[in-house]
Amino acid sequence: GSQPAAGDVTIVAAPENTTVVAGESAVLECMAAANPTPFVSWIRQDGKPVSTDVIVLGRTNLLIPSSQPHHSGVYVCRANKPQTRQFVTAAAELRVLALPSISQAPETISRTRASTARFVCRAEGEPAPAVHWLKNGQPLLSNGRVKVQSSGSLVINQIGLEDAGYYQCVAENSLGTACATAKLAVIVREGLPSAPKRVSAVSLSSTTVLVSWERPEHNSEQIIGFSLHYQRAVGTDNVEYQFAVNNDTTELQVKDLEPNTNYVFYVVAYSQLGASRTSSSIIVQTLEDVPSAAPQLSLSSMTPGDIRVTWLPPPPELSHGKITKYKIDYCTLKEADQVTSIEVGGNETQITLYSLHPNKVYKVRIAASTSVGYGAPSEWTQHRTPDRDNQTHVPFAPTELKVRAKMESLLITWQPPANHAQISGYKLYYREVGTEESSDESPLDGAEDESWDVGPIKLKKKVKQYELTRLAPGKLYEVKLVAFNKHEDGYAAVWKGKTEKAPVTAVDPPVQKGPPLPPVQVYAESNSSTSIWLRWKKPDFTTVKIVNYTVRFSPWGLKNASLVTYYTSSDEDILISGLKPYTRYEFAVQSNGVGIDGPFGSVVERFTLPDRPSTPPSDLRLQPLNPYAVQVHWCPPAEPNGIIVEYLILYNANNTQPDDMWTLLTREGNIFSTEVHGLESDTRYYFKMGAKTVVGSGPYSNVKDVHTLREKLSDVLDIHSVTGIIVGVCLGLLCILFCMCASFRSSKHR
Structure with a gap:
């Protein structure tokens, strides 16, 4: 910038960035010059007030006697020329290093088995401390059930008895460590089901496993459901998935697994009281599948009549099994229907195609095979063989072109061409290729440079690797590398392949694929x-x-x-x-x-409360027994609305009278017939019935009538009367006989 004019305010000693440890003193120097003497003040750049314990030394310098983390920040020195609006500023950062301290310690908790425990631990310090966890003094590793979150909190899912213990949160930075401890107690209720038995798993396909188990030995009748848990068997930071399963099911097909991958499964039973212990675990490997991606090709030529094909084997997550062989297809661009195929073993990573035509554009692709079969081939990659008549000055293609695809970049490595003594350096080109673009379009004919998105990127002859950055994930790219000399560009080595796909999952891990458990x-x-x-x-x-x-x-x-x-x-x-x-x-x-x-x-089952019967007793039948009695039969109401405690029988010889003038008989609720006595002979009686619960009486039935029988002689002289007459006649006869005997004896004595 321009020099200040005479008399302008200037800062002759500006403050410098300073780092101190908490508790130490810090000085920020600021000296300004002007005539008259400038006025110096300090502010914080973040707008916060300067702490009251900060001292100004000698009217210009800033002294912090005992630095603490809250003193950290950018301080701005401002020098004003008196009686003017002229001022200048200078800034410096004060960084206060501090030992870690636990600002929020985890709390001791008790949890039931199979529930979730969360320990929150927050730490402060400068530099920001890293948080890790110990259990009973031993390092705790993240796995499917146990997760240390980015915030430092610890989450334990599907708690078992083995999870009980002391958990230590350790915060650590370059100055030291801080620690806090909490206890996890695991509660087990009485009457819980025992663990499910005999868990087995069978791989049905490359993506499906059938898991089956037997019901627990104890308290099995109380089970309301099961949960099936699984995760990859290999690795330290795997996600555990879980399925809720109905209580009448003892098997489940787990789908959407990765081919040729080991998984570990276990089962938990649930009752209303809580969860059982986990079952024994079982590991099963899914079957192989065809590779989901082809290797990525690099092509180069050593002579006008050959193409050297090199590739990297697909990674395990894409190979879906052991690669047993590769198939390379190739043809000239103009004879696309005459494809030649060559198979090589699964351990090979290169092959040279011979007896080719010079100065011709060929297209090449590759497919990988497991024991199941070939996966989809790669995209066609084009390459022009060198011209036989013009080899003296033209550099050959770089050799061993390899590209390691990342999510947003391509790391390219290569070796110099065979005639590398002639080369001046390399030119690198790349472009994004739409998969829908026709492979017959040849960027190798005509003004090829115009068809590349980026290039040429010129590199020195000693460079053997370069990383292309800021690429899009999961996109198809084509890379071309040529060596050049002072005369012309050499022949190209080309590569075509995709960047890695962005992970499907967000910051949080994938959650349970299965349905939620019942309430x-x-x-x-x-x-x-x-x-x-x-x-x-x-x-x-x-x-x-x-x-x-x-x-x-x-x-x-x-x-x-x-x-x-x-x-x-x-x-x-x-x-x-x-x-x-x-x-x-x-x-x-x-x-x-x-x-x-x-x-x-x-x-769960429940009765509604009782109510009055909503219907009367049904099927009322009347049958006269004799002139003075009637037999009554009935059936319970169709809608009793409770337990019938009493039946009501009303009868009257006059059906026009109100109910309270009728004669009422009651019978217990478990009786369905009775005799009504004391009736008059040869009389029509009317009957109706009702039923009663503890709540009250229901409606009466329709009136039915019955006619009592007419009296007969046998009804007048009943068996008792006849017996009395016979006894009386006999007694009378005995008296007459006795009198006659007495008269006869008295006449004899005379």
Whole structure:
């Protein structure tokens, strides 16, 4: 810049960036010159006020006697020329290094088995401390169940008894460490189911495994469902997936697995009380599949009549098994229907194609095979063989061109051409190729430079590697490398392939693919004769957001689908009304995620409360026994709405009288016939009946009538009367006989 004019304010000693350890003193110097003497002030660049414990030395310098982390920041020195608006500034950063300190320590917690524990640990310090965890003094590694999050928090899913212990959060930077400890206690309730037995897994295909198990030995009848867990068997930071499984299922097909990969599976049983121990684990390998990607080709020529083809084997996640062989197809660009194929072994990474025509454009592709078969071939890659008549000055193509594809870059390595003594350097070109572009278009004919997105990138002759950056993930690119000399460019080595795809998963790991588990502690409570409250709690664990619940209910024991009703509730309870009185209903609840429904939980049963009978006793029948008695038969009401405690029998010879003028008889609720005595003979009587629960009486039946029998002589002289007459006649005869005997004896004595 320009020199200040005489008398302008200038800073002659500017503050310098300073780093101190917390507790040490720090001085920021600032000396300014002007006439008259300038006024110097200090501010913080972030707008915060300068701490009150900061001292100004000698009117210009800044002293911080005991530096602390809050003193860190950029300080700006401003020098003003008095009585003018002239000023200049200078800035410097103060960095205060500090030992780590735990600002939020983890807390001791108790959790039930199979639930989730979260320990929060936040640390401060400068430099920012790295946080890691120990369990009982031993380093804790992330795996499917145990995750150390980027924030430093520790999350343990599917807690088992083995997870109980002391967890230490350790914060560490270059100055030292800080530590905080918390305890995890694992609660096991009585009456839990034991672990599922005999877990087995069979690979059905390259992506599907059938997992089966047997129900637990103890408390099996209380199970409401199972959860199946699996993750890759190899690696330290694998994601554990879980499926919720209905309680009447003991097998599940796990799909969407990676081919030729080892997975470990285990099963947990759930009752209303909680989770069982985990079952024993089993490892199974999925079957091989064809490779999902072809190797990426590089082409170069050593002579006008050959093409050297080199490639890198596909990585394990793309090979889907052991590569057993490769197939290379090639033809001239103008004779695309005359393709020659060559197979080489799975250990090969290069082959030279001989007996080719000079100065011709060839296209080449490659496919890899496992024991299952060949995968899709690579894109066609074009290459022009050298011209036989013009080899003296033309550099050959660079050799061993290899490209390591990353997500946003391509790392290119090569070796010099055979006649490298003649070369001055290299030119590198690349372009993005749409997969829909015709492979017959030849960028190698005509003004080829114009068809490249980027290039030439000129490189010195000693350079043997270069990285192309700022590329798009998962895109097809073509790379061309030529050596050049003072006369002309040499023949090209070309490569075509894709950058790595961006990971599908976000910052958070993939979550459970399976449906959510059903709610726990489902409880039904009778509310009235026509309604029942149903209440439940969210499942103990779920990695799927539950948006609502579906309640299924029907009269108990009935399998008629038309009687099954479904309700949806976003709350953890629902009042189900419109039910029949004193009827046993069965209920089940399922959890619903976004676009995925879980299984229904175990069935709970409940009666509605009783009510008055809504129908009278049925099938009332009357039968006269004699002139004075009638036999009454009946059946229970069709809708008793409770336990019948009493039957009411009303009868009268005059059916026009009100009910309270009729004669009332009552019988216990378990009796269905009775005799009514004391009636008049040859009389029409009218009967009607009602039934009664503890709540009250229901309606009376329609009136039925019966005619008592007419009296007969046998009805007048009944057996008792006849017996009395016979006895009286006999006694009279005995008296007459006795008198006659007495008279006869008295006449004899005279």
